Amino acid sequence: EVQLVESGGGLVQPGGSLRLSCAVSGFTFSSYWMHWVRQAPGKGLVWVSHISGDGSNAGYADSMKGRFSISRDNAKNTLYLQMNSLRVEDTAVYYCARGFGAGRFDPWGQGTLVTVSS
Amino acid sequence: QSALTQPASVSGSPGQSITISCTGTSSDVSAYNYVSWYQQHPGKAPKLMIYAVSDRPSGVSNRFSGSKSGNTASLTISGLQAEDEADYYCTSYASGNTWVFGGGTKLTVL
Secondary structure (H helix, E strand, C coil): CCEEEEECCEEECCCCCEEEEEEEECCCHHHCEEEEEEECCCCCEEEEEEECCCCCCEEECHHHCCCEEEEEECCCCEEEEEECCCCHHHCEEEEEEEECCCCCEEEECCCEEEEECC | CCCEECCCEEEECCCCCEEEEEECCCCCCCCCCCEEEEEECCCCCCEEEEECCCECCCCCCCCEEEEEECCEEEEEECCCCHHHCEEEEEEEEECCCEEEEECCEEEEEC
């Protein structure tokens, strides 16, 4: 069974940092692009970042460039999102999702909540 | 990277059909056939319903269909059922190695 489990969320002060993890199982992790998508409370989905299977290619939404960094450890079947200089507006549930070709984000993890507040 | 434009809400009665539009630009929806649609029930993770504009994953009801014309993609749900009540989001690949989501549409089954 394909599973994605996010962790690492929590409460952090503005200007702080946090590293999210997404542990996967049930498929050959290194063969797939992976994505991070976030959803602020009561708001819509926003694409954050993606990374190629070998980690050599990554992309970011403009509002996250320079502050967020995506990476992966294929030996540990784990995806990461390092978030620095966090702002109140970064408060959201962060989901990881597998990029399953032809534009599919499938499946998704259950999400981890990041709250940025003083 | 502006969000794709979706209606905030749509509604329909059981058995009816509804269509949700998703309007982008020449840099996303009209440029690529990588439009997909997701269903999200409250408190749950999104679920893939349509990919590559009109393809349906195995296990998704054939009541769900997708199409695209120019810079507007559409999701049609026929034979509305109570369990279809949810939020729906479109997404498209966009120039610059990025992806963009729509703002989401709340479907109410009357």
